[in-house]
Amino acid sequence: MEDIKVTIIDREGVSHELQGPTDMNMNIMELCKAYDLPVLGECGGMAMCATCQCYLESETDLPEQSDDELDMLDQAFFVKSNSRLGCQIHLNDSIDGIVLRLAPEA
Numbered sequence: 001m002e003d004i005k006v007t008i009i010d011r012e013g014v015s016h017e018l019q020g021p022t023d024m025n026m027n028i029m030e031l032c033k034a035y036d037l038p039v040l041g042e043c044g045g046m047a048m049c050a051t052c053q054c055y056l057e058s059e060t061d062l063p064e065q066s067d068d069e070l071d072m073l074d075q076a077f078f079v080k081s082n083s084r085l086g087c088q089i090h091l092n093d094s095i096d097g098i099v100l101r102l103a104p105e106a
Contacts, residue, residue, distance in 0.1 A: 003021055008101075026090070055080055055084075056082045062084065
């Protein structure tokens with residue numbers, strides 16, 4: 001089993017270093033929920049609610065955003081140029097060391 005390091009900065013500015021397994025097909029939203037961080041993920045990871053919105057704060061290269069992700073962010077609050085949906089960022093070796101900040105709750 002291979003783990004990667006994921007840093008999540010919560011809404012109070014506290015940094016959390018998480019270990020994420022790359023062999024379980026998890027995403028950032030699921031990892032945050034597993035560590036009891038305040039991420040709702042109301043739609044269950046279908047890119048339909050934006051309750052897992054976060055801001056990419058590292059230079060990590062991520063895959064292009066899907067049309068579904070872009071459409072959801074188009075309707076979300078507090079969107080920035082570095083906004084992503086945590087449910088659309090899958091845990092794999094290419095994101096080892098990623099730093100994300102949780103977006104404010106709407």
